[in-house]
Amino acid sequence: MSVVLEIDGLEVRTRGGQRLLRGVSLSVETGETHGLVGESGAGKSMIGKAVAGILPRGVTVTDGSIRLDGQDLLALGRTKRRRLVGERVAIIPQDPLTALNPCRRIGGQITDRLIHILGWDAKRARLRAAELLEEVAIRDPARVLNAYPHEISGGMRQRVLIAAAFAAEPALIIADEPTTALDVTVQKQVLRLIGDLQARHGTALLFVTHDMGVVAKLCPSLTVLYAGHVVDQGKAARIFGPAPHPYARALIAATPRYDRPEESLLPVPQDVIDALDREVAQADGAHG
């Protein structure tokens, strides 16, 4: 197994100097699923955006390295980096409503990658797009290819996005909370679909979520973030095991459970937060 993505000491700051990521290191191997968990604002999505090179305006990488297939992305020129990322990385975005261009038919939005990245001709790309739609269990691919995004349901749109992400056979897929905008019944299908496709295509998956239940099911290894700081990292079996990190335990307790409602949806205890804040302050101090 080879390492697809290796992030080392990644630091991301806003123009005002506020740290969004404080020295994050992680690595993802071929075919592996790595979970990235934390509360909202912990910087989970920033990692994916830094890798893809789509950080918001005014936010920049200030330290560390991102290696994709062994090549340091931050050392590459803009065009080279774009090409490498385009070929090797795909993103499944959070909100299927804004991820598809409302003015363009679905077909074109899937074949974009095939035509742009792989240089296929339009006809071949379209055939492949239909195959991909079948692969994500869309019953009527011909109709969906010609539809506009508003003509299909949210769950279908998310499946279209998954198909588009796998289209050009990327080495790494960054799934940024792909199920958050969907209702619970559809969530499960979509998760299973991502898992299946990933296993079949041997793609590495960086799975960003705040839902510990999803992580437990999908990710053999994970990174827990708090305020851009890595709190815990390692095999899921250990983190979900008998002696988890207090913050990981608090996140697990915050997930909804229908069998034991009184023990679920608990807020993170104040003493855990205080301990984390001390840890972050200490790390900042050590870092300078």
Add this chain to the structure above:
Amino acid sequence: MVRLWLSGGWLAILVLAAIFAPWIAPHDPLAQDLFLERLPPVWIDGAEPGYYLGTDSLGRDVLSRMIYGARIALIVAVLAGGAAALIGSTLGLLAGFYGGWTDRIVGRIIDIWMSFPPVLFAILLVAVLGTGLHSVILAIAIIDWTRFARVIRAETMAQSRMDYVASAVVIGRSRLGTLAAEVLPNVLPTLLVLFSLEMGIAVIVEAILSFVNLSISSDDPTWGGMIAEGRTQIHFAPWVLVVPMVALFLTVLSFSQFGEGLKDRIDPVLR
């Protein structure tokens, strides 16, 4: 749906009248006949057959002048509206998409531009450029591009934050290509509505400039010029004032309603 047909119908009548003016106008719009001065329209007693909307104080046929006036109104609407749309939306797209310095510079220019009172600015410009149809068109475009720039900039900004723009960047589309292929089609409905509104505004501004005698030569029939003439005759021949005002009102209303109706039709999300 209804408003699209009603407004479209009135605009179609105007366009046809403007194109076929020499064939459908019953009289020469410039021919004066002092024996026929201040004839009332056909529905009032004392009307002369053949002068459907009456005559003005120089005995010129009001209907013929209206028909020829539509020509000037439409030429100004299309050319001035088009020029303002082109300048304004180009700057708006660039400012909204690239942000940073581009946005700051365009934003400041818009702020400065908007602090001039538009009608006085127009009068000043025409005074500098000299009267005539082309300077009227130029003045309207120079003043009103900010209307497009502001709205298109905001719309472009909102669209640029969408994930599909980020996706286009990830698959390696160029910035300009993304702007043209992903963002532009999404601001097009807004642009169309604005363009339609702007055509109405251009018609009004032209009428105002004609009213203060700063448009084209006062002999040529313009709606604004007719209103100015009619004002002096309001007690003797109110139709000379009322007819162009009604036409002006209907035209401006039709342009705005046509834009709105068109937006509903072409926006895939609203359809």
